[in-house]
Amino acid sequence: RKEVEQDPGPFNVPEGATVAFNCTYSNSASQSFFWYRQDCRKEPKLLMSVYSSGNEDGRFTAQLNRASQYISLLIRDSKLSDSATYLCVVNIGRGSYIPTFGRGTSLIVHP
Amino acid sequence: SAVISQKPSRDICQRGTSLTIQCQVDSQVTMMFWYRQQPGQSLTLIATANQGSEATYESGFVIDKFPISRPNLTFSTLTVSNMSPEDSSIYLCSVQDSTDTQYFGPGTRLTVL
Numbered sequence: 001r002k003e004v005e006q007d008p009g010p011f012n013v014p015e016g017a018t019v020a021f022n023c024t025y026s027n028s029a030s031q032s033f034f035w036y037r038q039d040c041r042k043e044p045k046l047l048m049s050v051y052s053s054g055n056e057d058g059r060f061t062a063q064l065n066r067a068s069q070y071i072s073l074l075i076r077d078s079k080l081s082d083s084a085t086y087l088c089v090v091n092i093g094r095g096s097y098i099p100t101f102g103r104g105t106s107l108i109v110h111p
Numbered sequence: 112s113a114v115i116s117q118k119p120s121r122d123i124c125q126r127g128t129s130l131t132i133q134c135q136v137d138s139q140v141t142m143m144f145w146y147r148q149q150p151g152q153s154l155t156l157i158a159t160a161n162q163g164s165e166a167t168y169e170s171g172f173v174i175d176k177f178p179i180s181r182p183n184l185t186f187s188t189l190t191v192s193n194m195s196p197e198d199s200s201i202y203l204c205s206v207q208d209s210t211d212t213q214y215f216g217p218g219t220r221l222t223v224l
Contacts, residue, residue, distance in 0.1 A: 032211040043203055043215035044154070087153065091211050099144065099213055103153040
C-alpha cells in the first residue's frame with residue numbers, strides 16, 4: 001500500500017460546481033499535511049496547509065481526520081482557472097519528517 | 112517564502128553522459144530535497160540534501176547514480192550520472208521552512224537520447 005493515496009481522476013466538472021478530493025495516508029506518525037496545486041509544465045505551489053481544526057481560504061476548505069487518516073479538499077463555485085492537478089502532501093515521520101506526495105488528482109473545470 | 116532558482120531549465124543529453132543541476136535559494140534553509148517527476152506522474156523523492164554531510168537517499172536511488180552536494184545552506188547540486196533514456200524526467204529541488212511548507216524550484220526538464 002502506498003503511503004499517500006489519491007484518486008487520480010480526472011474530475012470533470014462544470015463551472016460553479018462543488019468538488020471534493022480525498023487523500024488517505026498510511027503512517028499514523030504523520031506530522032503535517034498540505035494541498036499543493038500543479039499546473040501543466042509548472043512546479044507545485046502551496047495551496048493551503050491542513051490543520052486539525054479544519055481551515056478555509058475563500059472557496060477552498062481543507063479538513064483533516066486523524067482517526068481515519070485522511071485529508072480532504074473542497075472547492076466551491078469552481079472556476080475555469082481551478083483546472084489543475086491537486087497534490088496531497090503528508091510529512092511522514094521516519095526519523096525526521098519526510099514530505100511524501102500523493103500522485104495527484106486532476107481537475108478539469110469546463111464552461 | 113523562499114525563492115528558488117535552478118539551472119539549467121532544460122537540457123537534451125546523450126546516453127552515457129552526466130548532467131549536474133544547480134539549485135540556489137535566496138535564504139538559508141536547513142531542509143533541501145531533490146525530486147523527480149516523470150510524465151504524468153507525481154513527484155518521487157530522490158534524496159534529502161544535508162549540509163556538510165552525505166545526502167540521505169530514498170529507496171531505489173543511490174549515490175553513484177545521483178551524487179548530491181550541499182556545500183552551504185543556500186546551494187545544492189544533483190548530478191544524473193551515466194544517463195539513459197529512462198532518466199528523462201523533470202528534476203525539482205525544494206526547500207522546507209520551519210512550518211514544514213515546501214517551496215519548489217521551477218524544475219529542470221531533462222531529455223536523454
